[in-house]
Amino acid sequence: MKTIGFIDYFLDEWHAEKYPAWIEAASGGELRVAYAYGMTDKPGGLTNAQWCERKGIELLPTIEAVVDKSDFLIVLSPDFPEYHEELSRLPLQSGKPVYIDKTFAPDRETALLLFERARQSGTPMYSSSALRFAAEYETMDRDGIETILSVGPGKFANYSIHQIEPIVALMGTDVRQVMFTGTAESPALLIGFAHGRQATVNHFGDGASFGMIANYRSGNARTVKIESEFFQAFIRNLIRFFQTGEGAVDPAETVAIITIIEYGLKAAETPYQWLKLPTA
Template sequence: MMTQEELIEKSDVLLVLAPRDPKKHEELANLALRSGKRCYVDKTFAPDHFAAKRMLDLAEQSGTPCWSSSALRFAEEYQAADKTNIKGVNAWGPNGFEDYAIHQLEPIFMMMQAPATEVMHLTNDEVYTGVLRFADGRTATLSGYAKGSPFMMNIARSTENSVLEIRSDYFRHFIEALVEFFKNGTIPAPHSETLSIISAWGALMEAEKTPGIWVKVPKD
């Protein structure tokens, strides 16, 4: 069996995968993010703001092109949506928070185009709800349903609301973006947005311990 060092040396590009345990990503990605080789770290990128910041800083200091994202970022419906003048959004989808919230947070932050300042977590056996508040007073919510749901989003603007249901083959588009990155180094998910997403995800995980209480989102 090859060591990590041998594997990285023999590889042209790198993927780091521990999708059900993001706490392992920082350790697993340490050598890869120092390598200077194009590196994709699977969702969920990191368990909290501080780990994500350390990982992104390490990649930048080492000159390693890297990114991470939910495949939902690449849904045609989200890519085509008008992202101007959005007052708030409500997203919903299937399954529990820890494994699936990233698939809702990714498009929420694409739409809101700002970091969250505080979050609240509400939950019961069948559904969780996360609430995000932004510095300008706007809010967003995400809900997950244990017995299944399509991925959907209601987008509120000053003039109208619009509802998106995700029907496109977003995973295929994700793979296309991943191949493009490995070929040409094109990074489709800005590091600043990834950090905002993970900061909110980690804060929501913390807020799950005290349902109904606002928890501050860490920042630099």
């Protein structure tokens, strides 16, 4: 059996709660979350010690201890990506496979820094939204997409990645500009790709489902509503990464996704104006 260490801002959160049982089940017991570290206790929630006791996971006092004792590492903090640089510093020097949870980084500069740290130390690393692995997106033809209209729930800051990740996976990394077109209650972002191709990200209330319409040069369109078990597909991919050391996502795609999110937040300050994205 191989062990996984969690490194989190605080451990009492949805991803940390669900991943251990999913990983153990999907790996047939070959992988198990055995160790964990939390930077702070969740305000109003379980302490890290309480969480670990309830889950049967050993709480360790430092990130270094988790890195030393674990075969594989998961840096969580899914809703606090501003801590990913600090939480992943030692993991990315370890040479052990590291998965960094969504959203990978708070900005493009940090994303590039994290990939460079992993490269310098030869540490396998990747990050992704689980939505990338939805069966409905994976069966879509990527060739000839002219426009995409994407919809989903949640706030732009921490949920836009679930729409932007599939868009970039389908349309590529040649992103030129973004324009905010939504409202405070229902954010929307227009993404301009090379050769006039475009995609729109639309956020609605909690009752909204993830899905998209893709229009092709042929004049045909494809409509999908996400109903598959995308988290289970993601977990299977994560296990494959730990077993092989090969990440499923091109770093250029992850950097493009983070750049879109960073500049999308900036574009919200000046709606209906194009904001050019850096390309170098």
